Amino acid sequence: MRSLKLIIHREFLAKVKNRTFIIMTFVSPLIMVGMFFLVAYLANLNNSETRNLAILDESNLMIHDFVSSEKTKYHDFSTYSLTQALDSVKAKAYYGLLYIPKEDNIKALASKIELFANKTPNGAFVANIEQQISHKLTNKLLTQQGVNLSKIDEAQTQVSLKIENFSGEETSKMSMIIKMIFGGVAGYLLMMFIIIYGNMVMRSVIEEKTNRIIEIIISSVKPRTLMLGKVLGTSLAGISQFLIWVIIGSVLLGVVSTFLGGQLSSEVATANIPNALDQASMLKAQLVLQEILALPLGQLIVCFLIYFIGGYFLYSAIYAAIGAAVDNETDTQQFMFPVIMPLMLAVYVGFFSVIDNPHGIVAIVFSHIPLTSPIVMLMRIPYGVAWWEILISIAILIGSIFFFVWIAAKIYRVGILMYGKKPSYKELIKWLKY
Amino acid sequence: MLLVAEEVSKAYGNYTALNKMSIQVPKQSIFGILGPNGAGKTTFIRIINQITLPDSGKIWLDGEPLQPKHVQYIGYLPEERGLYKSMTVGAQALYLAQLKGLSKKEAKRRLEYWFERLEIMGWWNKKIQELSKGMAQKIQFIVTVLHQPKLLIFDEPFSGFDPVNANLIKDEILKLKEDGATILFSTHRMESVEEMCDYMALINKSNKLIDGKVTDLKQEYKTNTYQVEIVTQQQAELTEVLTTHFNLLPNKFSSIHQGEKFTIRLKTGQTVNQLLQVLIKYGEVHHFVEQIPSVNDIFIQTVTANA
Numbered sequence: 001m002r003s004l005k006l007i008i009h010r011e012f013l014a015k016v017k018n019r020t021f022i023i024m025t026f027v028s029p030l031i032m033v034g035m036f037f038l039v040a041y042l043a044n045l046n047n048s049e050t051r052n053l054a055i056l057d058e059s060n061l062m063i064h065d066f067v068s069s070e071k072t073k074y075h076d077f078s079t080y081s082l083t084q085a086l087d088s089v090k091a092k093a094y095y096g097l098l099y100i101p102k103e104d105n106i107k108a109l110a111s112k113i114e115l116f117a118n119k120t121p122n123g124a125f126v127a128n129i130e131q132q133i134s135h136k137l138t139n140k141l142l143t144q145q146g147v148n149l150s151k152i153d154e155a156q157t158q159v160s161l162k163i164e165n166f167s168g169e170e171t172s173k174m175s176m177i178i179k180m181i182f183g184g185v186a187g188y189l190l191m192m193f194i195i196i197y198g199n200m201v202m203r204s205v206i207e208e209k210t211n212r213i214i215e216i217i218i219s220s221v222k223p224r225t226l227m228l229g230k231v232l233g234t235s236l237a238g239i240s241q242f243l244i245w246v247i248i249g250s251v252l253l254g255v256v257s258t259f260l261g262g263q264l265s266s267e268v269a270t271a272n273i274p275n276a277l278d279q280a281s282m283l284k285a286q287l288v289l290q291e292i293l294a295l296p297l298g299q300l301i302v303c304f305l306i307y308f309i310g311g312y313f314l315y316s317a318i319y320a321a322i323g324a325a326v327d328n329e330t331d332t333q334q335f336m337f338p339v340i341m342p343l344m345l346a347v348y349v350g351f352f353s354v355i356d357n358p359h360g361i362v363a364i365v366f367s368h369i370p371l372t373s374p375i376v377m378l379m380r381i382p383y384g385v386a387w388w389e390i391l392i393s394i395a396i397l398i399g400s401i402f403f404f405v406w407i408a409a410k411i412y413r414v415g416i417l418m419y420g421k422k423p424s425y426k427e428l429i430k431w432l433k434y
Numbered sequence: 435m436l437l438v439a440e441e442v443s444k445a446y447g448n449y450t451a452l453n454k455m456s457i458q459v460p461k462q463s464i465f466g467i468l469g470p471n472g473a474g475k476t477t478f479i480r481i482i483n484q485i486t487l488p489d490s491g492k493i494w495l496d497g498e499p500l501q502p503k504h505v506q507y508i509g510y511l512p513e514e515r516g517l518y519k520s521m522t523v524g525a526q527a528l529y530l531a532q533l534k535g536l537s538k539k540e541a542k543r544r545l546e547y548w549f550e551r552l553e554i555m556g557w558w559n560k561k562i563q564e565l566s567k568g569m570a571q572k573i574q575f576i577v578t579v580l581h582q583p584k585l586l587i588f589d590e591p592f593s594g595f596d597p598v599n600a601n602l603i604k605d606e607i608l609k610l611k612e613d614g615a616t617i618l619f620s621t622h623r624m625e626s627v628e629e630m631c632d633y634m635a636l637i638n639k640s641n642k643l644i645d646g647k648v649t650d651l652k653q654e655y656k657t658n659t660y661q662v663e664i665v666t667q668q669q670a671e672l673t674e675v676l677t678t679h680f681n682l683l684p685n686k687f688s689s690i691h692q693g694e695k696f697t698i699r700l701k702t703g704q705t706v707n708q709l710l711q712v713l714i715k716y717g718e719v720h721h722f723v724e725q726i727p728s729v730n731d732i733f734i735q736t737v738t739a740n741a
Contacts, residue, residue, distance in 0.1 A: 003533050010529055014521070212516030216577070219483045219510040220533040222502070417485070419514070430447055 003221045004229050011233025015200065016240065025241050029248040051095040051125065056085045058102040059109060062136045072125075086116060096121060098129065106141050110134075175291040180355050182295060183379035186304055187350045190375050191343050194311055197238040198319035198339070201230055202332065205323030205416070214416045223413040228405075231316045235309075295382050303381055303390065310397045311374030314404050315339065321408035324415030331422045346372035350379035358383035368393050370400035407432065435494075436461045436585060436616040437482070442491030444477055451477040453640045454491070459585075459618060459633065464611055466631035466648075467620040468729060474640045475620040476513060479589055482618075483510050496584060506535040509583035513590040513620075515574050517562045524558040527577055534581040541580065548576045552602075568599050575603055579610060586610065587618045592626050604630065624729040636733050643736045648729075655732045658700040659683065659725040660709065665693040666717030675712060680704070691720050 015021055050070070054077040057063035066074040075094070077085045082099060089097045096117035103109040113133060115126065139149060205227075208214040217226060322335040346366065353362040358380050367377040367385075373393050377385070414431040415423070423431075437459040444452040452474040459465045467475050480486040482493060484502065493500040495507065518526050524545070531541035549555045552572055562570055571594060579586060586607075592600045608630070611617055619627045628634075628648070635645035644651065666672055672694070676682050681699040689695060698709060706724075713719050727735075 002535075006529065006532050014518075018520075207518075211519055212514045213518055215485065215512035215514055216510070216516075216530065216574070217533065218485050219508070219512070220505050220530070223485075417480070433447075 004225050004232075007221065007226060007229025008233040008236065011204065011230050012236050014204070015234060015237035021237070021241070025244050026248070029245050029252065033252050052092070053129075054085060054089045054094050054097045055100070056080060056082060056097060057100040059100050061100065061109075061140065062133070063100075065136050066132070089116070090118070093118075106137055106144070110137055175294065178291045179295065179382035182292075182300065183354065183382045184351065186300065186381075187347060187375040187379040190304075190308055190311055190378060191347055193238065193242070193308065194315045194343060194374075195340070197234055197312060198316045200234045200238070201316045202319040202323035203329065204230055204234065205320050205412075206326065206329060206332075209324070209327060209416060209419070218416065223416065224409045227317070227320050227409055227412050230320060231313065234316070235312055238312075296384065299390075300378075300381050304378060306394060307374035307378055307397070310394070310401060313401050314370060314374075314397070315343075317401070317405045317408035321411040321415065324412040325418075325423050325428060326415075327419060327422070334422075342369075342371035343375070346375035350376050354379045354383075358385075364389075368396055370397045373397055435459065436496055437618070438494040439478075439482070440492045440494075442478065442481060442488045442493065444474075444481060444486065444488050450640050452481070452488075455637070455642055456491075457635050457642070457645055459616060461616055462611060462614055463632040464607075464617045464619065464627075464630050466624075466627050466634040466729075467618065467637065468622070468624045468627075468634055468733065469637040470622050472639075473622075473637045475622075475637065476589060478637075479510075479512075479587055479618070479620050482585075482587065483508060506581060507584045509534075509578040509581065509586045511574060511578040511586075511588045511591060513593070515571070517570055517573060519563045520561060522559050522561055523565070523573055526562070527573060527580075530577045531580050536581050544580050545576070548580065552576070567594055568596055571595060572599065575606070579606075579615075583615065585616050585618065587620070589620045590623075591619060591621070592623070624733060628729045634729065636729075636736060638733075638737055638740075643740060644732070651732060652726055655727045655735060657725070657727065658704075660698050660700075660706070661687045661721065661723045661725055662696045662698060662709075662713060662719065663689050663691055663693045663721035664696070664713055664717045664719050665691075668716055669694055672713075672716045675716075679712065680709065689721055693717075693720050695721075697725070 051072045052075060053072060054075045055063055055066060056077045058078070060078070063076055063078055068074050077088065077097070080088060085097055085099075096115055099114045099116065101109070101112050103112055110133075115121065115129065142149060142152070208217070318339055322332055322339070325335065326332050349362060349366045349372065353360060353366070354376060357363060363376065363380055366372045367380055367389075373396065377390065377393050381390070410432050411428055435458050437457075439455055439457050441454040441456055442452060443450070443454055455474070455478055457465070457467075467478065469475055477486065481488045482500070484500065484505065495504050498504075521529075527545050528538065528541050531545065532538060536544070546555075549558065554569070554572060557565065557569065557573075562573075565573075578588075588607075591603065591607075595603060607617060619631065621627055631648050633646065634648050634651070636643040664672070673682075673696075676696060676698060680701060683697040683699055685695050685697050687695065687697065700706070700709060710719070710722070713722075
């Protein structure tokens with residue numbers, strides 16, 4: 001016990017004092033936030049460009065229906081011929097030319113309208129124009145048939161289904177999205193943690209091998225104690241890193257939101273717009289908050305911790321065994337694939353099967369297989385999973401942890417004293433019998 | 435007896451690394467396990483250190499069957515030895531000493547004693563990567579002996595040491611023996627430790643060939659061969675007499691004198707004095723030494739005898 005504590009202490013300090021770790025801990029949240037702003041800025045830059053669209057409407061049907069906005073300016077070129085218009089658009093470097101030929105039959109006209117553009121135009125922009133034209137032509141046809149348009153407008157009905165399960169809990173589309181986000185983020189975070197900290201465990205095992213200190217240490221402590229100490233010490237370092245990220249993240253978020261919020265409210269004040277819009281968004285925010293609070297949050301947090309610790313233990317035992325089996329990091333490649341694969345599989349199953357059908361057979365099976373259960377089950381929990389199902393899954397996970405740690409410890413014991421050649425899977429199995 | 439091994443065997447798959455190894459190491463002695471590379475020395479030493487478990491056989495340490503708590507009575511300097519590159523000398527010496535069961539305070543006190551004794555106090559806050567290989571080995575030596583183990587095990591102790599440091603370490607090892615420690619060497623460079631060892635065991639291809647007190651073994655394996663240098667006027671006659679009465683061997687030794695050199699083996703029943711009497715008749719004897727078999731000679735003899 002005493003040596004385990006010593007090893008955990010050393011491993012923790014070795015990780016935390018490492019320069020890369022310190023930089024990662026403090027700089028990566030800044031980079032993340034920076035990236036976020038950069039992406040937002042670039043997206044904004046891309047959209048802020050004003051598009052000039054010339055319209056040559058020979059039919060004279062809808063030239064007056066296009067209303068220029070901030071982002072798209074429409075120019076009436078109806079007095080030109082098509083060739084003149086094209087030359088002029090080119091000379092003025094407009095975004096494009098919309099050509100509506102003369103055609104009395106509206107149905108026929110619909111397939112004859114053309115958009116000329118220098119570059120392939122933005123898909124959303126084309127869709128927008130198409131929608132506008134379609135809307136106008138439909139209305140024209142309807143009026144031709146003697147239909148009163150205002151009656152149609154009146155008759156328009158918006159439908160939003162209220163979804164309720166048999167026990168009477170209400171759900172809505174909003175809550176589906178929120179569940180998806182919560183489950184997805186939890187599952188994805190777990191995968192990232194397992195890969196990052198698992199790799200740390202592996203590297204520190206390899207370090208002891210390449211430094212040739214391993215034999216000195218295992219003449220004092222049992223290899224299993226050393227392995228356990230490494231896994232625990234690294235996980236403590238990981239948890240500290242995570243906590244620091246959470247703190248930095250929430251501080252940054254606070255700063256950003258007060259900054260943005262302040263800007264927003266000052267704009268509102270100067271513009272003096274009636275607050276109808278504001279109220280609507282407030283209502284929406286309240287709804288989101290309600291949905292979040294309606295989630296099994298306590299269960300989610302407890303399960304996140306359990307599955308995080310369980311999954312991390314399971315995988316870092318494997319990582320430690322891999323580290324022991326090889327001499328240097330480049331040799332780990334062939335063993336990495338079987339480790340990464342179940343993790344990737346879990347995330348894919350989570351994002352496709354679980355979100356599609358949280359209680360389908362695929363989701364249920366994968367939330368019980370120990371290598372994928374931490375991620376898949378976490379993604380399922382927001383949709384409501386019976387407690388006994390979670391208990392079974394956790395029991396399987398814990399059982400497998402003991403099994404995998406036992407296997408890993410055997411490979412570890414033999415592997416740390418083997419130098420020189422990269423073992424094959426066959427040899428690893430042989431080691432289990434030594 | 436401090437350490438007793440009884441028919442210890444270990445196999446890796448189909449390969450037998452060690453076959454029924456038995457030795458007895460008396461208290462306060464230096465015991466050498468000698469043999470070529472791959473003979474099974476390191477396997478045996480790892481079994482004593484409880485790094486590897488034997489398939490069969492028993493080991494006693496100081497009268498008790500070997501068990502996990504014994505690690506604190508053993509100091510082990512493995513052949514593959516290194517230290518954490520990015521830790522400071524002081525921090526990792528403290529860490530390793532604490533793993534052996536010393537309290538932090540006690541470890542620090544003893545480390546200071548050793549660091550001052552070997553005059554390396556200035557290294558305390560340095561990182562291992564700033565030290566030379568020889569310097570790092572001094573630290574490893576200190577860490578090995580710091581917890582005052584009853585049994586010290588050195589696997590290839592002098593590989594990598596320069597002659598000055600090797601001598602320093604040899605002196606320290608002899609002093610540890612005087613202070614009551616028992617020392618187990620393992621090496622394939624037999625000449626490097628033979629003058630230090632009181633007992634030895636020769637192993638080859640996983641099997642023990644012979645073991646016992648070094649002086650007894652040398653006695654047993656001596657061939658009654660003498661190296662002689664004599665200044666004589668009757669060289670031809672002497673050679674003839676020697677060839678007829680004794681076995682004259684090819685001359686392999688060198689000397690700083692200018693006389694005639696012979697390597698002579700006595701025939702069964704002959705005594706040293708008979709040889710001397712013959713020699714004195716022919717001239718002045720400047721050099722007369724019994725050829726004591728080296729561990730290397732004994733090894734080669736037993737290997738060829740067993741083959």
